Structures are given as C-alpha cells and as structure tokens.
Amino acid sequence: MDPLAVKTTLFNIFNGQDIGCDLDGMTNSSKFWVTPHGWILVHDTASMSTFLFNPRNRDEKIQLPHLTEDLRRTCACVLSCKPTLPGCSVLLVAPDTTVIWQCCIGGKEWARHEYDIGTQLIDPANDLHEKVPICPIAACRGKFYFNSENFVDIGVLEFSPMPVFGSLKLAGEFEAPTRAKFLVESEDDLYMALVYGIGCDMIDCETQVHKMDFSAQQWRRADDLGGRAFLLASCYFGASCSADEHGLEADCVYMLYHGDEACLKISNVKNGGVEFMEVPAARRALWLLPADP
Template identity: 30%
Template sequence: MAPAEHAAGTSDEFKKSASSSSLPLLVFQHWSSDNHDGEHEHEHEMLMFSLSQKRLLPAADMEPALVAAGHGGHMCWTTPQGWVLVKSPPDSSSSSSSATSPTWLWNPRTGGKISLPDVEEEHDGIPISCKCLLTYNDVTHPDCFVVLFDYMEPTMWYCKVTAGDGRRRGWRRYTYDVGEYEVPPRTPTKDVVSSIAAVQGELFFIDSAREMCAITLSSACDDDPEFLYFDVSMVRFPGGMCSGRTWLVESDDELFLVCVCFVGFDADNIGAVNVHRMDFSTEAWCRVHDVGDVVFLLEDANMGASCPASPLGLKPNQVYFIKNFMADDGDLCVFDIGLEIQEITQVHQHDDLPLYRKPFWILPPSMLAE
C-alpha cells in the first residue's frame, strides 16, 4: 500500500509551500538581528537563494516554520531526495489539524505530506544535528526507509515509509560500530558514518582508504541493519594537493564521489574538483567528465545530492557548494565538470551573518510519487 500524500495544512505555519519555479533553494538560517548572542532559542531568520531564479527570495515567498529547526518546537531535516522530515511538538495545533501524526515527510514542491509513526518517547532525543536521507528516490517504493544519522555519535534512527507488508511500522534506534577514529584522541573514540548516499535501497559510505560499506535495512523489528564491507581503494589527490573534502552523491541510480581538493593544506585555495563514478563490476572509482543533465549540490556534513538541470533552467554538468571550509560567507562555488572551470557567485551581501546552522539545500522531490 503506497503512502497517501495529504494536502498541506491551512495554518499560517504550513499553508505556503516552495514554488516549483524557485527550487532548488540554498537556505541560510541565522539568528535574528536582535538575537546575535542566541539568548532567545527560537528567534531565527532565514535567507533563501533560488538557484533557478538566481536571486534571494522575498520573505513573503518563504516558509520558515517548515525548515527552521526549533521554530515553535518543530524539528526538520532535509534529504538528498528532496522530501523534508518534520517532527512537531506533541501538542502542536498544526500537526493535529493537518496530519494524523506529529511526524511526517513534507514535499516542498507540492506542499503535500506523508504521515509517519510518531517518534516514541524512548527515541525522542533525536538531535537536530543529524543527516537524513531516504533509501529510494521514489518514496512510494514498498521498501523505502527514512534514516537519520547522528553527526557526533554512532547512532542511527530509521522508519519504513509504507506499511504494506502487514508489519507494525515504527521507529527504531540502532547503535552501530564501524571502529574507532584512525587518529584517536587521548581516549579511544568511536567513529561515525560520514559521507553517505542511498542507491536503490542501500546506504553506501566510505569506511577507510581501502574499504567501503553498504548498509541494508530490514522491516523486521528484530533484525539489525546489515553492514556489508567490500574493497575499494580511495582516489588520490592530484599533484600538489594534499587535502580536501569528499562527498558521495547518488544520481540516476549510480554512485558518484566528488572530491574538492585543496592546494597543500589551504582550505581557502581550491585546486581541483574531481568527480568519479563507482564501477560496481570492478569495485573501483572511475574519473568522469560528464554526469548528464544534472547538477550536484553539496552541503556541510558531507551531504550531497543531484538535481535535474535543464527542467529547472540550470546549466547541466556542474557542481555547486558554499566555500565555507574556513569561515562562513555567501560565496557559492560553481564548478563546470567538463570544462574544469570554477566561478564564484556571492548570494548575499551580509557581513558576519550569525548562522544558526550551516547552509543547506531544499530540492524538488522526484515526481514519481506525485
């Protein structure tokens, strides 16, 4: 049984959805102008830059309550698949008026919602500092899960989106073990899953310079997630470049690796942006110069996504990311994969914008479920 997508609620908080013509959006959530010290927990403001329209959206075009973590007690997590996971307080009037549960998936293209089981009391400590993703692009897939990974602790939460197998649907918390940090502090510290991407139901992450891992989830309550490791050599930095950042990105059911390489160890000096595709037949990364009619959108916490290009008025075969490896600013890097040319677009003119959290993307979900 496919999940039903309900119309958006009529309350002031949730009545406005992001216009399809403005997606994808780059969101800067920051403290309000009179709350620089963060004294008032829920006083946030937002800047939204429309990549399609190449402009900041007026405040009237925004829907801050849906994507502002902590606003009115709501917690929200964006996903590379476009859907936004929303958890509202148990006594929230907006949840009771428009959804059967205070936890749901929100479609920023249509404003529709898919109700999920409530996060039970023992799981209520899910932090906002989590990365969130769906295991399939098509949220109606019978084996699609919504998954959260804690940034700081080796903990994950997951829930099946559909309930068509007759099993009780609910959230599960699982503590995984992928070893310890290779460069340990004074006391051994458990490592956490960093860059991760979902491809056709499996969650892939880089475990080490020699191994990758695929996580498979089971809807059976008593079955733990399965971690299957396989040998893959990590790509090397180009000559003269000794450091960088990496992202795993799913696009058209294929797995890609994006490497932003720094000259020496200077994170302000980007020397190259290389893209590789995983060849699962040989279990090796292959350098590519064309990813098709899509763009790759990268954000903090090593989360990356692909997005249609031409249908949204974007030039294909490009990578977008905020150049905030050292300090937060409004510089958006645009890298052409084929031409190997980088441009910088300043998306806002605010100096020292006091960010509440790192900038993030809101994408149009796949139209398969609409």
C-alpha cells in the same frame, strides 16, 4: 543566539534575492531535514507529529511515527528510494556519534540503533582512539553506502529488518590528499565528489568526481555528470538533479558553504572552471530541491 530568533529564509540563486519562507514544518516549533529526493522530514514538537512533505505541493504529506527523541539539526536524512514506492526506508544519521534512527513508511515506530564499524586514531601522542561514525552516506539501488576510508573499501548498510553492516572491497589504487568527501546517487549510479579546501577563500581549489564501477568494484574518474548537476552542502549532503530542467549549469558541482562568509562555489567537471557566488550568512545552509514525482 536565542533559538526563538532563528529564521528560515529561502535564497534564489538565479536572481540573488531572499524569499520569505512560509512552508509547513519550517517553524521555530519544529526541526527539519532535507533529503536528496527533495522531500523534507519534519519533527514538529508543537503538534507532536513527524512527517515527510513535498515543498512543491503542500497537500502532499506522508505521516510517520513520531520521533520521541530531540535529534540535532545536523543529522543527515536519507531515503532508500522514492517515498511513494513500497518499502521505502527513512534513515537519520548523526554525523558525530555512532547512532542511527530508522523507520519504514507505513511502520509503527522508529528504531534506534547503536553501531560499531571500527575505531580511528584521533590523538597519536596519547594513542587515543574513538569509534568511527558514518559520514558521508548515500542511498543507491536500495542500499546505503557510507564512508570510504583510504579508498580501500566502502561501507554498505541494509535492513532486514535489523541493520546489517558490511563493506565492499575496492580494486585499483587511489591516492588523494585530505579533502571534504561527499557521496551522491544520480540516476541509479553512485558518485563520490572530492572537494579541495575549506570555504570560498581558496580560488585554486579543484573538485573531483568519481563514479563507482560496481562490476569492477572500483572508483573511476568522471569526466562529466551526464548533463546533471550535483548539489552539495556541509554536514555531507549530496544530491543530483537535471541541470536543464532546473536552469542549472550542466556537469557542474554546486558546493554551498555556510557561516559569516557564506558562498556558493560552482565547479565544472568537464573543463575545470570555478565560479563563486555570494549568498547570505547563515548558521545552517541547505538545498531545497524539487521532490521526486
């Protein structure tokens, strides 16, 4: 597909209608990444500028050092805290390579870091290994948490100012079949959403949510989401918002699938119910969230 033919369209899940998109930064001359805080990171090649902006208030922008590299749209963008707070760190993570880019709000440049957090076996017959990439990742209480291989531990990333990688050993036994895994921060708590199946052709696909008990260093099954809603999308995007305030179903996980047969799966954590909604086909599907005040 000709990249100039790419069109950004907003879709209202409440009335099932498309909405024309004229938001700054969502043009063919730019790349953008949504964040769980609702702010959008824009890399505009035409104006040679990089900034965060609040989609609900076009006048609210935070200028950042310009990104000198042309990064992929599939990168995950995570903020360490609200961007209006002092010391906020902006992190871009490539999902399939072991490289991250980081800058602080008010800083002078982006720092590119290559990392090595271990290897994984990808071809047992030929004993072929590759480096483990960070995927998924979420920010909680000022730290970045990522992966959770075999649920034995979870990675921890801090900047001081260079990246410091560590891990948190987890207690208890945890067995789970292969599924998509998402990390979500919600009201200063860290959650893990496990989604069975791929796409919306699997009706009997359960979604489990577990909450991190930091005092016991253990994942615990969550029976509710505290009245909130979790919004998930491919490329391991996970966010939380107030269900009542935004007209969503409380204690539900909204999983958005893109492709020719795109759809939205809504899983109720309390009663296990599952609903499906058709959405327009798309090469890339994202959530446009209300930005943190």
